[in-house]
Amino acid sequence: xxxxxxxxxxxxxxxxxxxxxQRETILEAFLKVDHITAEELHRQISQTGPQRMGLATxxxxxxxxxxxxxxxxxxxxxxxxxxxxxxxxxxxxxxxxNKCDKIIEFESPAIERLQEEMAARHGFTLxxxxxxxxxxxxxxxKCRDWQRATGR
Amino acid sequence: xxxxxxxxxxxxxxxxxxxxxQRETILEAFLKVDHITAEELHRQISQTGPQRMGLATxxxxxxxxxxxxxxxxxxxxxxxxxxxxxxxxxxxxxxxxNKCDKIIEFESPAIERLQEEMAARHGFTLxxxxxxxxxxxxxxxKCRDWQRATGR
DNA sequence: TTGAAATTGATTTTGATTCTCAAAATACAG
DNA sequence: CTGTATTTTGAGAATCAAAATCAATTTCAA
Ligand SMILES: [Mn+2]
Ligand SMILES: [Mn+2]
Ligand SMILES: [Zn+2]
Ligand SMILES: [Zn+2]
Numbered sequence: 001x002x003x004x005x006x007x008x009x010x011x012x013x014x015x016x017x018x019x020x021x022q023r024e025t026i027l028e029a030f031l032k033v034d035h036i037t038a039e040e041l042h043r044q045i046s047q048t049g050p051q052r053m054g055l056a057t058x059x060x061x062x063x064x065x066x067x068x069x070x071x072x073x074x075x076x077x078x079x080x081x082x083x084x085x086x087x088x089x090x091x092x093x094x095x096x097x098n099k100c101d102k103i104i105e106f107e108s109p110a111i112e113r114l115q116e117e118m119a120a121r122h123g124f125t126l127x128x129x130x131x132x133x134x135x136x137x138x139x140x141x142k143c144r145d146w147q148r149a150t151g152r
Numbered sequence: 153x154x155x156x157x158x159x160x161x162x163x164x165x166x167x168x169x170x171x172x173x174q175r176e177t178i179l180e181a182f183l184k185v186d187h188i189t190a191e192e193l194h195r196q197i198s199q200t201g202p203q204r205m206g207l208a209t210x211x212x213x214x215x216x217x218x219x220x221x222x223x224x225x226x227x228x229x230x231x232x233x234x235x236x237x238x239x240x241x242x243x244x245x246x247x248x249x250n251k252c253d254k255i256i257e258f259e260s261p262a263i264e265r266l267q268e269e270m271a272a273r274h275g276f277t278l279x280x281x282x283x284x285x286x287x288x289x290x291x292x293x294k295c296r297d298w299q300r301a302t303g304r
Numbered sequence: 305t306t307g308a309a310a311t312t313g314a315t316t317t318t319g320a321t322t323c324t325c326a327a328a329a330t331a332c333a334g
Numbered sequence: 335c336t337g338t339a340t341t342t343t344g345a346g347a348a349t350c351a352a353a354a355t356c357a358a359t360t361t362c363a364a
Contacts, residue, residue, distance in 0.1 A: 018310055018361050038352085054313035059352065078227045080351065095274055104274050111266045118263075119285055122247055122256050123294070126287040133271055135278040142275070170330050170341055190321085206344035211321065232320065 004031055004070060004087060011068045022053060026061040030071065035082050035103050038062055076103075076132060093131040100143040156183055156222060156239060163220050174205060178213040182223065187234050187255050190214055228255075228284060245283040252295040 008027055009019050029045050030036070036044075042058045045051070062083050065071040074082040076096055093111075095104040111131065119126045137143045160179055161171050181197050182188070188196075194210045197203070214235050217223040226234040228248055245263075247256040263283065271278045289295045 016310085020311065020360070022312070052313080056314085056353075057312060060311090075227070075230045078230070078233075081230075095271060095276055097276070098279060104276075106270055106274065108266055108270055111263055111270070114260055114263045114266070115283075115285055118258055118260055119247060119287055122258065123290050124247055124249070124256075124285070124287045125290050126285055127250060128287075129283070129285045131267075131281070131283050133267055133276070133278055133281045135271055135276045135280075138275045138277050168331095168340085172329070172342065174343070204344080208322075208345085209343060212342090 007068060007070070008065075021051070022057050023061050023064070025049065025051060025053070026058060027065065027070075030062070030065060030083070030085055031087065033085055035074065035084050037080050037082055039080075041083075093133075095133045095135070097136050097143065098134055099136045099140070100147050102137070102143070102146060159220060159222070160217075173203070174209050175213050175216070177201065177203060177205070178210060179217065179222075182214070182217060182235070182237055183239060185237055187226065187236050189232050189234055191232070193235075245285070247285045247287070249288050249295065250286055251288045251292070252299050254289070254295070254298060 004027060005024060008023065011017075012019050012023075025045060026041070029041060029048075033041070038055065038058045041062070042053065042055050045053055045058070062071060066073060066083070070085070070087055072084045072086050074084050074094070076082060076094070089105070090107070091112075092105040092107045095106055096102075097104075115129055116126060156179060157176060160175065163169075164171050164175075177197060178193070181193060181200075185193070190207065190210045193214070194205065194207050197205055197210070214223060218225060218235070222237070222239055224236045224238050226236050226246070228234055228246070241257070242259070244257040244259045247258055248254075267281055267283075268278060
């Protein structure tokens with residue numbers, strides 16, 4: 001049982017919840033990806049294992065992982081939720097390619113500082129923020145390579 | 153006929169569309185607000201005038217105004233679209249109070265510059281971005297006053 | 305091992321937004 | 335002005351991701 005399963009189990013015990021096969025399967029699959037939708041994860045799990053799994057369970061478990069802090073919801077396009085595997089990641093923002101679906105994570109202490117400054121200037125205390133930069137790779141060739149590599 | 157109705161009419165003629173009473177009513181109502189949902193604008197118009205108006209028409213017209221550049225869609229919470237009246241506004245980002253529903257607009261050339269820098273560092277050309285700062289008024293009293301004033 | 309409590313998954317529901325389509329309004333040529 | 339082609343409207347249906355239902359199944363502590 002690896003560290004994350006331990007973390008999950010610990011949380012479940014504390015809340016009098018149960019460690020089910022589904023929850024373990026979903027956690028394992030989620031840990032292998034970076035950013036993924038519930039639908040896509042469901043597809044992956046359904047293909048891989050012989051296990052039958054309801055989409056509702058995927059949603060429920062993914063939300064559970066967000067409560068624990070293993071995942072975080074993102075809303076890059078305004079239609080579907082993307083779950084961000086944030087194990088071993090600290091706070092970060094995103095750079096999103098409109099042509100390929102590359103997502104780059106970055107952090108800018110300078111920007112974070114300026115955000116705080118701006119908030120203070122308006123009498124606000126910040127609790128969180130959302131910063132997303134949309135654009136495309138300057139070297140479009142790279143996009144194509146990436147697309148070829150991932151089979152899109 | 154004021155300037156904005158002129159702008160709307162101009163666009164409509166160019167696209168062989170028609171200037172209807174509904175479109176004028178919606179435009180007028182929209183110009184009086186700052187940030188609003190389609191539902192809320194529909195409520196306001198329904199109460200004010202004797203005019204019957206379908207919600208679908210509100211959505212259609214608001215989207216039309218966005219095409220012209222009079223409005224812009226925002227997605228502060230991930231459930232409903234807020235239409236931003238951007239007449240006489242240049243690009244700006246938002247500071248949103250989680251306690252009252254105050255929305256403050258700001259611009260930070262310094263942040264914008266750093267965003268470009270960050271994008272360049274990763275080989276990206278930016279097309280647009282989203283920066284939203286969530287928090288609450290330091291002086292909670294102010295929130296309450298504001299709530300009282302606006303009747304929320 | 306046993307049974308109370310939690311979970312699952314098939315299905316239905318929700319809620320914002322868009323779509324459909326017959327009836328009404330608009331624009332423009334004559 | 336008037337007739338007519340074209341667009342728009344509004345009521346309701348359709349859509350879609352996500353959440354809620356609920357009977358059947360699984361978990362786990364005693
Ligand atoms: Mn991320
Ligand atoms: Mn604004
Ligand atoms: Zn940040
Ligand atoms: Zn900005």
